[in-house]
Amino acid sequence: MTSVLATAPTLRIGPHALEVPVVLAPMAGITNTAFRRLCREYGAGLYVSEMITSRALVERNDTTMRLITHHESETPRSIQLYGVDPQTMAEAVRILVSEDRADHIDLNFGCPVPKVTRKGGGSALPWKLDLFRDIVGGAVRAAGDVPLTVKMRKGIDDDHLTYLEAGRIAEGEGVAAVALHARTAAEFYSGHADWSAIANLKEAVTSVPVLGNGDIWSADDAVRMMAETGCDGVVVGRGCLGRPWLFGDLAAAFGADVAPVDATLGFVANAFRRHAELLVEFFDDEGRGCRDVRKHVAWYFKGYPVGGETRAQLATGSSLAEFDEILGTLDTHAPYPGAAAEGQRGRAGTPKRPALPEGWLDSRDVTREASRMIADAEVENSGG
Structure with a gap:
């Protein structure tokens, strides 16, 4: 708490x-x-x-x-x-x-x-x-x-x-x-x-x-x-x-x-998708915005049950539609993983x-x- x-x-x-x-x-x-x-x-x-x-x-x-x-x-x-x-x-x-x-x-x-x-x-x-x-x-x-x-x-x-x-x-x-x-x-x-x-x-x-x-x-x-x-x-x-x-x-x-936030995997996936959408708007370029959000993949899904292949797909996604397709394969009901998702992030x-x-x-x-x-x-x- x-x-x-x-x-x-x-x-x-x-x-x-x-x-x-x-x-x-x-x-x-x-x-x-x-x-x-x-x-x-x-x-x-x-x-x-x-x-x-x-x-x-x-x-x-x-x-x-x-x-x-x-x-x-x-x-x-x-x-x-x-x-x-x-x-x-x-x-x-x-x-x-x-x-x-x-x-x-x-x-x-x-x-x-x-x-x-x-x-x-x-x-x-x-x-x-x-x-x-x-x-x-x-x-x-x-x-x-x-x-x-x-x-x-x-x-x-x-x-x-x-x-x-x-x-x-x-x-x-x-x-x-x-x-x-x-x-x-x-x-x-x-x-x-x-x-x-x-x-x-x-x-x-x-x-x-x-x-x-x-x-x-x-x-x-x-x-x-x-x-x-x-x-x-x-x-x-x-x-x-x-x-x-x-x-x-x-x-x-x-x-x-x-x-309070219930950070299920579905919640996190929606946050990631929203981030990508805002980056596309910021750059006024869908390809560039989707490339920029790739560096955030490991941070968003730290500790969650997202397999290596799925992470790799997200880290190479080039359009919002492609992200939607990949995110649609996740178990959106997976709960917040606790300690596995916490602690130090970044360099x-x-x-x-x-x-x-x-x-x-x-x-x-x-x-x-x-x-x-x-x-x-x-x-x-x-x-x-």
Whole structure:
């Protein structure tokens, strides 16, 4: 039985009051309009876009301009930006605000991907405190009345933690909230998130909400994180892969009047089919939408009695009609399999030594050479 928080606090991010204090974490190739709409159909909260590179937005890259477009049903509209240059980031924010493309903007300082961190970007960047301050402060000023938040990691590794200093700086520069993925870049997505770090950040940052991220695989996990850390809300990433109805479970756990989900195999099959349909609409291309949903097959049917041949057919399906035919062969009355369908989803990997620019850890200041290197870090990549 799912735990229910006795008093579910309203999460306020600028002018936005979220009765369910839950945020969908940006995930590249996952949290497009189709997936965000699907999650909204089950629950409530704030649903953030895939990460958008600030340089690509300023240059009005066609793919990027498509990714920042929201469906009319999406409100508030939330976009996450990634960048390493204060001027470019500020200009990207100005575009979103002046063209009325977002109601909330988040900045990503959590990417652990080596090809980003080796140039000083992502979770490596807050080590350079003045650069971090310049990016955040410039973006907040450019955002004006649109609330701007930051998402980050604990630091580079256990010997080079940055989250407390970065949290205080972000608070001082006027952000509307701070979110912490409670792992270091070195941990990548491995092991267990250190929820005690979220509690530490909550003690250090007192004037704006602190959100916790890491190892929320169920509504019970979310309730427990808030109880143990005192955080003001939760950010859910990999836990909703193949399980968009987790947002319904979360809404119910935080006191919303939401009908409980009976996740039979038939229910899951319908969710998968709806996801495919929304992707077809998003891409305006049935073949492309059906190809995109293939990567979700293993997540949706984890633990369910779906044979290898059927899974292989779903993972190669190329039309909605083909999916309908395959899904029609399933035992739709098969019950939720319990533990077999729960736990970790998505990438995990193993701890690794972070790739960093030569001499990056020698100083907290940005040298001229470091400035040249981080300029190359602004590439399209996932993180957080």
